[in-house]
Amino acid sequence: MARIVMKFGGTSMAGIERIRNVATRVKREWDAGNDVAVVVSAMSGETDRLVNFCREASPLYDPREYDVVVASGEQVTSGLLAIVLQAMGVPARSWLGWQLPIRTSDAHASARIGSIDTDRLAAAFANREVAVIPGFQGLTDDERITTLGRGGSDTSAVAVAAAMKADRCDIYTDVDGVYTTDPRIVPKARKLDKITYEEMLELASVGAKVLQTRSVGLAMKEKVRVQVLTSFEDKPGTLIVGEEEIEGNGMERQLITGIAYDRNEAKVTLVAVPDRPGAVATIFTPLANANINVDMIVQNVAHDSGNTDVTFTVPTAELTRALDVLDKARTDIGYEKVLSDSNVCKVSVVGVGMRSHAGVAATMFAALADRKINILAISTSEIKTSVLIDADFTELAVRVLHTAYGLDAPDTAAE
Amino acid sequence: MARIVMKFGGTSMAGIERIRNVATRVKREWDAGNDVAVVVSAMSGETDRLVNFCREASPLYDPREYDVVVASGEQVTSGLLAIVLQAMGVPARSWLGWQLPIRTSDAHASARIGSIDTDRLAAAFANREVAVIPGFQGLTDDERITTLGRGGSDTSAVAVAAAMKADRCDIYTDVDGVYTTDPRIVPKARKLDKITYEEMLELASVGAKVLQTRSVGLAMKEKVRVQVLTSFEDKPGTLIVGEEEIEGNGMERQLITGIAYDRNEAKVTLVAVPDRPGAVATIFTPLANANINVDMIVQNVAHDSGNTDVTFTVPTAELTRALDVLDKARTDIGYEKVLSDSNVCKVSVVGVGMRSHAGVAATMFAALADRKINILAISTSEIKTSVLIDADFTELAVRVLHTAYGLDAPDTAAE
Numbered sequence: 003m004a005r006i007v008m009k010f011g012g013t014s015m016a017g018i019e020r021i022r023n024v025a026t027r028v029k030r031e032w033d034a035g036n037d038v039a040v041v042v043s044a045m046s047g048e049t050d051r052l053v054n055f056c057r058e059a060s061p062l063y064d065p066r067e068y069d070v071v072v073a074s075g076e077q078v079t080s081g082l083l084a085i086v087l088q089a090m091g092v093p094a095r096s097w098l099g100w101q102l103p104i105r106t107s108d109a110h111a112s113a114r115i116g117s118i119d120t121d122r123l124a125a126a127f128a129n130r131e132v133a134v135i136p137g138f139q140g141l142t143d144d145e146r147i148t149t150l151g152r153g154g155s156d157t158s159a160v161a162v163a164a165a166m167k168a169d170r171c172d173i174y175t176d177v178d179g180v181y182t183t184d185p186r187i188v189p190k191a192r193k194l195d196k197i198t199y200e201e202m203l204e205l206a207s208v209g210a211k212v213l214q215t216r217s218v219g220l221a222m223k224e225k226v227r228v229q230v231l232t233s234f235e236d237k238p239g240t241l242i243v244g245e246e247e248i249e250g251n252g253m254e255r256q257l258i259t260g261i262a263y264d265r266n267e268a269k270v271t272l273v274a275v276p277d278r279p280g281a282v283a284t285i286f287t288p289l290a291n292a293n294i295n296v297d298m299i300v301q302n303v304a305h306d307s308g309n310t311d312v313t314f315t316v317p318t319a320e321l322t323r324a325l326d327v328l329d330k331a332r333t334d335i336g337y338e339k340v341l342s343d344s345n346v347c348k349v350s351v352v353g354v355g356m357r358s359h360a361g362v363a364a365t366m367f368a369a370l371a372d373r374k375i376n377i378l379a380i381s382t383s384e385i386k387t388s389v390l391i392d393a394d395f396t397e398l399a400v401r402v403l404h405t406a407y408g409l410d411a412p413d414t415a416a417e
Numbered sequence: 418m419a420r421i422v423m424k425f426g427g428t429s430m431a432g433i434e435r436i437r438n439v440a441t442r443v444k445r446e447w448d449a450g451n452d453v454a455v456v457v458s459a460m461s462g463e464t465d466r467l468v469n470f471c472r473e474a475s476p477l478y479d480p481r482e483y484d485v486v487v488a489s490g491e492q493v494t495s496g497l498l499a500i501v502l503q504a505m506g507v508p509a510r511s512w513l514g515w516q517l518p519i520r521t522s523d524a525h526a527s528a529r530i531g532s533i534d535t536d537r538l539a540a541a542f543a544n545r546e547v548a549v550i551p552g553f554q555g556l557t558d559d560e561r562i563t564t565l566g567r568g569g570s571d572t573s574a575v576a577v578a579a580a581m582k583a584d585r586c587d588i589y590t591d592v593d594g595v596y597t598t599d600p601r602i603v604p605k606a607r608k609l610d611k612i613t614y615e616e617m618l619e620l621a622s623v624g625a626k627v628l629q630t631r632s633v634g635l636a637m638k639e640k641v642r643v644q645v646l647t648s649f650e651d652k653p654g655t656l657i658v659g660e661e662e663i664e665g666n667g668m669e670r671q672l673i674t675g676i677a678y679d680r681n682e683a684k685v686t687l688v689a690v691p692d693r694p695g696a697v698a699t700i701f702t703p704l705a706n707a708n709i710n711v712d713m714i715v716q717n718v719a720h721d722s723g724n725t726d727v728t729f730t731v732p733t734a735e736l737t738r739a740l741d742v743l744d745k746a747r748t749d750i751g752y753e754k755v756l757s758d759s760n761v762c763k764v765s766v767v768g769v770g771m772r773s774h775a776g777v778a779a780t781m782f783a784a785l786a787d788r789k790i791n792i793l794a795i796s797t798s799e800i801k802t803s804v805l806i807d808a809d810f811t812e813l814a815v816r817v818l819h820t821a822y823g824l825d826a827p828d829t830a831a832e
Contacts, residue, residue, distance in 0.1 A: 019475040052493065058433040059497045060504035070496035072510050073488035078467065081485035082474045089475035096485050101560060145516060
């Protein structure tokens with residue numbers, strides 16, 4: 003007997019027929035004698051509908067009232083799943099965020115979970131009752147409804163699993179697991195059986211949109227074993243666990259776990275910045291003050307003129323704002339001109355094995371050079387090496403690297 | 418300065434443009450310095466959508482979970498109205514049923530309001546803040562969401578008005594007031610300026626579907642002055658008040674206030690029931706036990722055979738069930754056969770003036786006889802006289818009676 007949290011996304015909850023499919027999976031776990039809490043998303047499309055109502059009501063809507071409106075989507079699906087479970091003979095009831103309660107910060111529309119009162123859930127389990135919990139929602143100390151930001155139901159599920167010391171948190175989604183890279187680009191991409199939290203964080207934040215990044219961070223902090231799997235087929239998914247669990251498995255650790263890409267970065271180059279102490283601060287302090295997240299930074303060797311070029315990336319959505327900030331800081335920084343390019347892509351190789359192996363980056367540069375793909379910028383972390391390239395070469399680069407690091411599935415598996 | 422509760426129905430809340438229209442009306446009352454609480458329905462069609470989800474989930478849905486699902490419709494509109502009011506510069510916030518709270522019985526899906534905690538509303542008014550309250554919903558003592566039954570938002574509004582000792586409860590709907598009869602049948606029907614609670618109860622329960630009957634009963638009990646008016650035009654509606662307020666007005670009281678009709682009754686006749694003491698009880702006790710509401714009852718004079726025919730009406734929706742109950746009780750009752758007819762209509766004349774005047778029923782019978790309309794059954798109460806007729810004559814009967822009691826508007830007013 004185990005204690006399990008199951009989370010179902012909007013696609014799995016879209017309509018009563020799909021909710022019945024979800025209930026069948028829940029019943030199976032419950033029939034096996036497990037304690038089961040289910041965290042549900044709103045029906046797919048519903049949150050968008052509600053968000054659009056708020057925007058239409060006022061572009062500057064009160065986030066406290068926004069939360070009242072959008073939290074209703076999960077309230078509906080949690081009630082419906084409880085009804086369907088009961089009809090299948092499984093005792094079940096819905097527990098809304100304010101009923102447990104799930105306490106959060108008062109940062110409405112992007113609240114963070116503080117604590118979850120587990121008394122009522124423990125009582126439900128003691129009665130062999132399935133607890134159905136709407137994801138995405140919580141309650142402030144002054145008793146107002148909050149939501150956790152888009153994709154927040156993943157975080158709700160992990161938080162419930164942590165609070166209830168669950169043996170596993172199964173996240174059912176519309177993909178069947180985490181792949182070595184995007185299978186639409188590389189048909190030979192392999193589904194991973196296991197991946198570490200750290201690797202998943204890097205893969206998620208650079209474009210493998212399987213789980214909300216915050217939920218992975220929380221799972222890592224609280225040591226929650228997370229499984230990503232599909233609700234539309236019966237097969238194991240990908241387990242996201244601590245590094246020790248993978249090494250303890252006795253397997254030879256793969257050097258690189260996956261290849262990610264992210265087209266939502268734009269490149270900015272400041273030409274002829276005076277090469278003096280503090281020059282870099284005059285660039286990045288105003289950007290930081292404007293809450294613009296700068297990622298890759300490259301500073302060229304100084305020209306004979308005593309000037310240097312500085313290149314960096316910002317999220318494409320922030321490019322206009324970033325250029326505006328730089329324009330206002332022009333006198334302070336003293337650059338000659340600004341160049342920008344949003345037709346770029348960041349490609350990253352990720353793997354905890356990188357820590358103990360040299361030569362990972364060298365393999366990457368060689369493979370790309372071999373195909374004449376020009377590297378515009380480079381950044382590295384302990385378990386990730388990223389390069390910025392012309393976006394037109396995205397697919398080619400991902401395929402080349404997937405092969406170079408030995409990630410391709412054997413031919414038979416690809417069929 | 419007054420204290421006002423304003424209630425807006427689903428048609429008035431259907432979409433952001435209409436909610437803006439609602440907010441404009443609320444702002445006008447608030448600008449005038451009034452304390453304002455607004456009770457809102459779900460967008461029209463939304464409650465049906467949610468109810469259908471529940472039915473599809475299971476015909477035998479748990480009413481506690483049904484309430485979780487369907488209460489969400491009003492949650493959405495209350496948040497949206499608060500946003501729109503704020504955008505117009507009117508301080509406003511939503512107060513959900515569980516936040517005030519509005520305490521109800523635990524009769525889920527048809528709960529009755531027990532009490533409303535007014536502390537938070539009083540504080541909102543003290544801050545010159547508009548309180549937006551979702552109608553239709555409340556909270557049990559064990560902290561579960563309830564709903565009050567279809568049309569329950571009217572009752573919510575009257576209950577809030579009673580709790581806050583409001584000067585007036587304005588119910589905005591898609592009709593502009595209460596008419597002497599259905600204007601679709603009688604173009605010369607007149608809008609009433611005032612009507613008593615008792616008359617409104619009789620008109621509502623026999624077919625003039627302007628307000629939920631329960632809300633009128635509550636208004637009468639709590640002496641809440643209710644006004645019915647439209648949110649789509651600027652003109653006064655109909656005030657529903659105590660009888661003393663109308664007589665105190667010094668007006669000559671009209672004998673009859675309105676003519677109502679109800680096609681949702683079916684006639685049942687038991688042929689040749691033994692005419693012995695207790696025979697009637699053998700018929701109506703099993704029907705009462707089955708929770709079937711019997712309305713008009715006619716017992717013919719006994720035949721020479723010692724048998725009699727008993728005729729009564731039941732709601733059309735209950736006819737099948739009623740016939741089943743009677744079939745099972747056949748031996749006990751001892752009737753020869755059952756006849757039933759759902760093509761009948763109950764037409765009623767209503768007016769508190771009836772109390773002090775003889776001859777009201779005689780006028781009715783004469784007017785109907787003049788047009789050869791056959792009366793199948795008669796029932797009377799202190800302020801109402803009803804006849805059952807063939808449904809084909811409904812419109813004719815209503816028009817004839819409207820004229821007979823002098824209710825027709827002058828020709829000029831009809832243009």
